[in-house]
Amino acid sequence: QKEVEQNSGPLSVPEGAIASLNCTYSDRGSQSFFWYRQYSGKSPELIMSIYSNGDKEDGRFTAQLNKASQYVSLLIRDSQPSDSATYLCAVNRFGQNFVFGPGTRLSVLP
Amino acid sequence: GAVVSQHPSRVICKSGTSVKIECRSLDFQATTMFWYRQFPKKSLMLMATSNEGSKATYEQGVEKDKFLINHASLTLSTLTVTSAHPEDSSFYICSARALGLDHYEQYFGPGTRLTVT
Numbered sequence: 001q002k003e004v005e006q007n008s009g010p011l012s013v014p015e016g017a018i019a020s021l022n023c024t025y026s027d028r029g030s031q032s033f034f035w036y037r038q039y040s041g042k043s044p045e046l047i048m049s050i051y052s053n054g055d056k057e058d059g060r061f062t063a064q065l066n067k068a069s070q071y072v073s074l075l076i077r078d079s080q081p082s083d084s085a086t087y088l089c090a091v092n093r094f095g096q097n098f099v100f101g102p103g104t105r106l107s108v109l110p
Numbered sequence: 111g112a113v114v115s116q117h118p119s120r121v122i123c124k125s126g127t128s129v130k131i132e133c134r135s136l137d138f139q140a141t142t143m144f145w146y147r148q149f150p151k152k153s154l155m156l157m158a159t160s161n162e163g164s165k166a167t168y169e170q171g172v173e174k175d176k177f178l179i180n181h182a183s184l185t186l187s188t189l190t191v192t193s194a195h196p197e198d199s200s201f202y203i204c205s206a207r208a209l210g211l212d213h214y215e216q217y218f219g220p221g222t223r224l225t226v227t
Binding site: 046051100 | 153159201203207215217219
C-alpha cells in the first residue's frame with residue numbers, strides 16, 4: 001500500500017468551477033499535511049498547510065483534514081486557467097521525512 | 111514562506127565530467143535539506159537527506175559515490191554529480207526543512223535542469 005495516494009488525473013474543470021483534489025494517507029501518526037502546486041517545468045510551491053481536523057481557508061483555497069478517515073483535500077474555488085498544474089499532497093510525522101503523493105494534474109478549461 | 115535558492119538553474123555538461131549544484135536557505139537555518147530528481151511527467155523521487163555536519167542518508171538505489179552530497183553549513187548543501195552520463199540528465203530539486211512554532215515545513219528551491227551530452 002502506497003503511503004500517500006492521489007488520483008493522478010487529469011482532473012478537468014471549467015473556469016469558475018470548484019476543483020476538488022483528494023489525498024489519502026496510511027500513517028495514522030501523521031501530524032502535518034501540506035498541499036504543493038507544481039507548474040510544468042518548475043519546482044513545487046507550498047500553498048497550504050493544515051494540522052488539525054476541519055477546514056482551513058486561504059483566499060480561493062480551502063484545505064480539509066479528516067484524521068479519522070485519513071484523508072486531506074484541497075478545494076479551489078472560482079478555478080482559473082492559471083490554476084492548471086500538478087498538485088502534490090504531502091504528510092509528515094514530526095521528526096521524520098515528508099512523504100509526497102504522486103500528484104494530481106488539474107486542468108482548468110477556459 | 112521561507113526562501114530556498116538553487117544554482118545553477120540550468121547546466122549542460124559533457125559526458126564524464128562532474129557538475130556541482132548548490133542549494134541555499136536564504137532566510138532561515140536548515141539542519142536538514144533534501145535532494146530530489148524528477149523526470150518529465152513523473153513524480154518527485156527523493157535521492158538523499160542531507161544533514162548539516164554529518165553524512166547524507168541516501169535512498170535505496172541511489173549511488174552515494176556518484177551523487178556526492180555535502181552539507182557544510184546550516185544554509186548550504188551541495189550535490190555533485192560525478193562522471194555524468196546522459197542518463198543523469200534530469201531536473202534536480204533541493205528542499206530545506208524549516209521549523210515553525212511546532213511543525214516542520216518544507217520549501218523547495220527552483221530546481222536545476224541538468225543536460226549531459
